[in-house]
Amino acid sequence: MFGFNTPSIDSKGRIAIPARYRIDFKTQNHNEIVITKDPQYPSIKLYHHSEWQRISTKLQSLQGLDPIVRNLQWTILGNAYQTDIDIEGRMLVRIPSDLQNYAQINEQKQVALVGMGNKFEIWNIKNWEMRQTGGSLSTEILDVVLPESIKEMSF
Amino acid sequence: MFGFNTPSIDSKGRIAIPARYRIDFKTQNHNEIVITKDPQYPSIKLYHHSEWQRISTKLQSLQGLDPIVRNLQWTILGNAYQTDIDIEGRMLVRIPSDLQNYAQINEQKQVALVGMGNKFEIWNIKNWEMRQTGGSLSTEILDVVLPESIKEMSF
DNA sequence: ACAGAATCCGGCTTATAAACCAACTCAACT
């Protein structure tokens, strides 16, 4: 589940996971995924069950006094939607409208779907191209020095 | 699988791996390879299965909040295409068009194929010659100081 | 609680793109 695709998003906010990614979901044997915000950039993250378990557990265990940590918890945990996907069919995923706004993919016909191995990212295509060519994005949400406690984490 | 060749790339974006490299793929006993971007220079990297396992696993495990690390993950993982090659036959590899653009090998009749032992690199011939003679390339994508966590990695 | 409306969901159809297969050309070696 690596690589880059530009599937279409329909008027109802549905995205069909491209066929070459589907095997990974099947082998995982879990038809539940979690969609949430990326804490740093205007994009959406899509985890499958096991990876979400790992991340959410770690995040919850962190002490909530550091404002940056609390921000991460709010952003990631507080915006997580769990949905089921049809493993056999087209694997349609519905993106909630507030996440669509966050990633600036409402009003779009196509989105950038980026397979990162243990997770997916969904981007506005323009933003993705901009990021790839080193341009600055309109919103970089979390641009701070990170505390030691989350240095070794991977989201 | 060392050395230098200039195979042709056809209108469909196909490159035939030269015969003298094929033995290495056969002995590996894996007919799947991964094509992705080079994070530093305008070239394409071609890994066979085991080497890709090593790199992608390491990259995924790194914490994803450091912008430099995220850039590496996006470039390498987010642009990786896995394809099967026919070990017995002609070993045609199709290069996706966005990677062709990245390496500036669209509109070319021939490319530079460089065997690096555990990986291949595919270059625009002009760029390759330029790099060998110490000339500067039009685009050097990742021109930054790398964090300690990935200092010892080799891509 | 019920009727109407809107939304959601799955199957079908068509267009497009990738993988497959086979033939032809060229070069090297005998």
Added chain:
DNA sequence: AGTTGAGTTGGTTTATAAGCCGGATTCTGT
């Protein structure tokens, strides 16, 4: 010069994606 292996090309088939449509479910207002 004939033979063999390598490289190149084009056509065919298969797979994939996306628009379309109808049925089902939920939601809302009366």
